[in-house]
Amino acid sequence: MQYRALGKSNIEASVVGLGAWAIGGWMWGGAEVEQSVSAIRTAVEGGVNLVDTAPIYGFGESERVVGRAIRGIREQVVLATKCGLVWDRERGVFAFDSDEKSIGGKVYRVYKYLGAESIRRELESSLRRLDTDYVDLYQTHWQEESTPIEETMETLLKLKQEGKIRAIGVSNATPEQMRRYQAVGPLDSDQELYSMLDRKHEGGNLPFCREQKMAFLAYSPLARGLLTGRATPERQFEEGDARAGMARFSVENRRRAQDMLERMRPIAERHGCGLAQLALAWAFHQPGCSHVLCGVRNSGQAEAAVAAGEVVLRESEQAEVDSLLREFSDIV
């Protein structure tokens, strides 16, 4: 496993981190707790230390499962969670109503809110669910306009002084918003959508993070599974798996993606790895992309994530992939 600094903090995090969204079940057609626990433990034993979760993932469930999985190995883990999506109050900016199908018949009204007292309450709840007394990386999940960024950053800096969080990050933020945070105190990371099929940050957040010596954590680096080779046109998704309704997972798009992946397979084979690992390695070799967060649901996928951290691609291979991506630019 390769490790890189998490911004200007003294924390070294594995280039491949574990993403615990699917583990919360919601929007992913459910999850099996024992399988999830064993996936996390397998990844950590294999050298993955970065584990990313959020309160909203399964409305607390992902954090509870992560907390259970890291009991006894807490010190080996760089634990990242988030704040700013709340469902216990109607404050801030309305974000969405949850889909009741995946969370036992309940619908939650979710708001984006980063007020000082709310962040403190959220952190206390996360610490309880994660069964720990500090978070390594605390990130604002989505940005909102009702609370000035300066006030949010002051709250985060106080939490850092109090020893409850070790590093501060943002997610789904623009360079302009990050500049406002940075004017109050140092940001260590930015977490954004980035994969072979989602490259818009190459023109903005990636160079910004590089210049500011911040870590860039790529989320959904497997395009939610489309880039793994397992999303064949025949695959049926479980009830409550949001992918079923996405244009990205239309049968035609999956067919095109499979054609492209077959053309990429020889590159993966040269490295003795699979397509998912090639997609992860391609991302963390891109300029400015310091880490990738790979969503896993079982220990087999965790082992693949571990092995991806060993892959070293040549520039010519990155170029080969880029040329195939241009040829298949109709894939959404």
Ligand SMILES: NC(=O)c1ccc[n+]([C@@H]2O[C@H](COP(=O)([O-])OP(=O)(O)OC[C@H]3O[C@@H](n4cnc5c(N)ncnc54)[C@H](OP(=O)(O)O)[C@@H]3O)[C@@H](O)[C@H]2O)c1
């Ligand atoms: N900040 C944000 O707003 C935000 C948004 C999205 C995600 N994230 C973070 O980023 C993490 C990763 O993103 P993601 O979970 O959306 O998607 P992803 O990492 O692109 O894809 C994960 C999915 O791919 C499949 N998969 C994983 N490894 C595989 C392997 N070796 N072989 C075959 N299939 C494999 C699994 O689904 P199946 O087995 O069901 O196919 C898995 O759930 C999240 O868990 C979360 O921590 C953050």
